[in-house]
Amino acid sequence: MRIIRLVYHSSSIMKKTVILGLLILPLLSLVAEPTPTITVRKGEGVNLSLQAIGGSDGAAISKTLKNDLEISGWFTFVDAGKGSYAASGNASGGALEGKVTDRSGGTVLAKTYKGSARENAHHFANDIVETLTGNKGMATSKIVFASNRTGRKEIYVADYDGTNANQLTHDNVISVSPAISPDGKKVAYTGYQSGYADIYLIELSSGARNRIVKFPGTNSGAAFSPDGSHIAAMVSKDGNPELYVIPLNGIGVHRLTHTKGVESSPSWSPDGKSIVYCSDDGGSPQIYIIPSGGGTQRMLHTGFGYCTEPNWSPDGKRIAFNIRSGGSFSVAVLDIQSGSVRVVGSGENPAWGPDSRHLIYSTGSSLIILDVPTGHTTNVISGFGKVSEPDWSR
Amino acid sequence: MKKLFSILCLVALAFTLSSCANKKKNQYAGVDGDYVNGTPLADRKEGSAFFSDNVVKGQYPPVYFGFDSYSVGDSEKGKIDDVAAAIKDSQKTIIVAGFTDERGTDEYNRGLGEKRAEAVRQALIDKGVSAGRIQTVSFGKEMPADSGSGDAAWAKNRRVEFGVVK
Numbered sequence: 001m002r003i004i005r006l007v008y009h010s011s012s013i014m015k016k017t018v019i020l021g022l023l024i025l026p027l028l029s030l031v032a033e034p035t036p037t038i039t040v041r042k043g044e045g046v047n048l049s050l051q052a053i054g055g056s057d058g059a060a061i062s063k064t065l066k067n068d069l070e071i072s073g074w075f076t077f078v079d080a081g082k083g084s085y086a087a088s089g090n091a092s093g094g095a096l097e098g099k100v101t102d103r104s105g106g107t108v109l110a111k112t113y114k115g116s117a118r119e120n121a122h123h124f125a126n127d128i129v130e131t132l133t134g135n136k137g138m139a140t141s142k143i144v145f146a147s148n149r150t151g152r153k154e155i156y157v158a159d160y161d162g163t164n165a166n167q168l169t170h171d172n173v174i175s176v177s178p179a180i181s182p183d184g185k186k187v188a189y190t191g192y193q194s195g196y197a198d199i200y201l202i203e204l205s206s207g208a209r210n211r212i213v214k215f216p217g218t219n220s221g222a223a224f225s226p227d228g229s230h231i232a233a234m235v236s237k238d239g240n241p242e243l244y245v246i247p248l249n250g251i252g253v254h255r256l257t258h259t260k261g262v263e264s265s266p267s268w269s270p271d272g273k274s275i276v277y278c279s280d281d282g283g284s285p286q287i288y289i290i291p292s293g294g295g296t297q298r299m300l301h302t303g304f305g306y307c308t309e310p311n312w313s314p315d316g317k318r319i320a321f322n323i324r325s326g327g328s329f330s331v332a333v334l335d336i337q338s339g340s341v342r343v344v345g346s347g348e349n350p351a352w353g354p355d356s357r358h359l360i361y362s363t364g365s366s367l368i369i370l371d372v373p374t375g376h377t378t379n380v381i382s383g384f385g386k387v388s389e390p391d392w393s394r
Numbered sequence: 395m396k397k398l399f400s401i402l403c404l405v406a407l408a409f410t411l412s413s414c415a416n417k418k419k420n421q422y423a424g425v426d427g428d429y430v431n432g433t434p435l436a437d438r439k440e441g442s443a444f445f446s447d448n449v450v451k452g453q454y455p456p457v458y459f460g461f462d463s464y465s466v467g468d469s470e471k472g473k474i475d476d477v478a479a480a481i482k483d484s485q486k487t488i489i490v491a492g493f494t495d496e497r498g499t500d501e502y503n504r505g506l507g508e509k510r511a512e513a514v515r516q517a518l519i520d521k522g523v524s525a526g527r528i529q530t531v532s533f534g535k536e537m538p539a540d541s542g543s544g545d546a547a548w549a550k551n552r553r554v555e556f557g558v559v560k
Contacts, residue, residue: 153536173443174536177501190504195443195489196531197504216435218508218532221501234505236530239433239512241505262464264505278502284462285502306462308502322499329499348499389500 045076046132049083055092060117061124065089067161068125068139071378073357073371074132087128096120100128108132118163129355136314138353142393143360144168144178144187145367149385155189157204160353160360160392162367162380168202177221177389181228184393186248188212188222188231199233201248212250217241223266223275225292226394232256232266232275232292243277245292256290257297267312267319268292276300276310276319287321287334302334302341309349314394315356322348331361333372345370345377351392360390433519436526442559444491444531449557454480456539456553457514462498463552464509466517474514477556478521485527489557490515492532493539495548500534507532514554 050069053062065087069075080086085108089098094116100109109131113120119140126137141160146153150167155178158165168187169175177190187202191211197220199213213219217236224231228248235244235253243256243263257263261281268275275292278285282299287307290297306324313319319334323343331345347361347368359370360380367381367390381387442448454477457470466474481488492511494503511530519525540547 174533194440195446196438214438216438217530218504220504236508236512237435239435239516241508262502262505262509265501308499324497327497
């Protein structure tokens with residue numbers, strides 16, 4: 001993990017703050033020369049004292065809950081009695097009674113969760129995040145990725161924190177480019193069982209699998225629409241790799257792009273009206289946006305010469321993508337409103353978490369969750385051989 | 395006369411507007427639109443995966459490409475001409491498989507590999523091979539010819555291979 005660190009003293013505001021090593025690129029020009037500026041942020045965490053969960057299941061729940069709240073990035077943990085809020089609970093017999101009180105002892109959250117210890121802890125963590133910060137939690141989300149640990153790339157699904165990793169495909173061919181539906185119930189991926197690249201759809205609850213896109217040529221890079229009813233994907237049947245929107249039943253495909261270059265890696269805006277993707281039609285791979293119902297594409301000016309694998313945040317405000325610098329790949333984030341671009345980490349194939357705050361990406365040997373505002377990283381998958389192309393449920 | 399002129403103007407205006415609308419509609423008419431690049435691929439002939447024993451590989455030398463490029467260089471054109479001459483009059487199916495080096499991200503490289511395969515396919519068609527006998531597949535940066543890293547390995551991996559279905 002290599003993080004770009006720059007120290008740049010230019011304003012009094014910055015002197016007060018903590019350097020987090022984020023590189024900002026003002027996009028006033030197309031020049032790829034980075035202008036060193038520093039993004040600085042103080043710990044904005046909500047002060048929380050997390051008390052040990054009591055009861056027979058308490059120890060397991062405490063561990064999962066603490067991990068969820070730490071990864072969430074929203075909290076600063078303080079000793080009992082010193083926090084703005086205190087979280088506590090009691091767990092036994094498959095039930096967790098969770099409670100959060102404020103400084104005056106008033107209850108701000110009290111709820112009983114029924115399920116496995118991990119599920120209960122994850123749901124309680126999400127409720128704490130949503131109650132105290134107003135933001136969506138990610139503790140119950142799922143990730144998918146490809147791993148070659150069996151000798152061939154296969155598709156795996158896991159809880160967002162890397163636990164419960166489960167091998168989904170056992171095809172012993174090449175299985176890559178997994179996408180998980182926003183509700184976490186379906187996985188689409190690219191498989192070579194036919195000898196060609198086709199898109200398959202798996203219903204996670206039943207394990208049922210269907211080959212839904214099998215045109216001549218290469219079909220790959222499925223991305224679910226926000227309502228889960230369609231995928232966008234690269235399809236080359238017309239003699240060129242182009243983007244298509246395809247209903248999950250495979251009937252009624254719609255071609256989006258018409259260029260002589262390569263279009264790949266679509267990702268939907270949260271309202272479903274637009275798709276961000278990569279095209280090299282202008283000579284080098286760059287990021288473009290096109291209406292999902294068809295229309296005119298426009299290029300996003302990033303200032304970098306090689307931009308691939310874009311991923312639109314669930315809140316619609318930012319697009320993460322890969323840039324190539326030197327011989328390696330970095331993860332960059334474009335703020336759509338301001339047009340500014342920050343390099344936030346080193347790795348491939350970034351995907352946003354449900355909170356639009358965290359990214360997951362691959363370093364080759366690991367999957368990393370990055371807390372974008374703080375730069376804090378958590379290694380969630382390692383020891384799985386080469387891991388690649390993570391995606392995250394919403 | 396004045397009235398007739400007005401009517402003519404209105405008709406002209408309506409015609410202009412409708413042709414604008416038609417133009418836009420055609421431009422984005424999807425698969426049946428007016429801008430299809432090259433020759434649509436022939437229907438799949440499944441049952442013969444490129445990396446299976448049913449496909450003869452290595453009979454013709456691979457076509458190599460420059461970094462992040464899908465244009466067929468002058469030094470490579472003769473290889474495609476030779477393949478076209480050899481198979482033009484046979485009835486066999488040929489699989490054109492595109493590959494990339496490791497210096498690109500996964501999905502973009504799948505697209506680049508497919509584009510390389512389709513560039514070679516078009517060159518074969520231009521030399522008289524029937525489009526109906528050519529299938530394309532991209533493996534992106536999977537299945538490298540040389541598993542090493544460095545210029546020599548990368549140059550060997552940026553390729554299109556030919557496979558002839560037995």
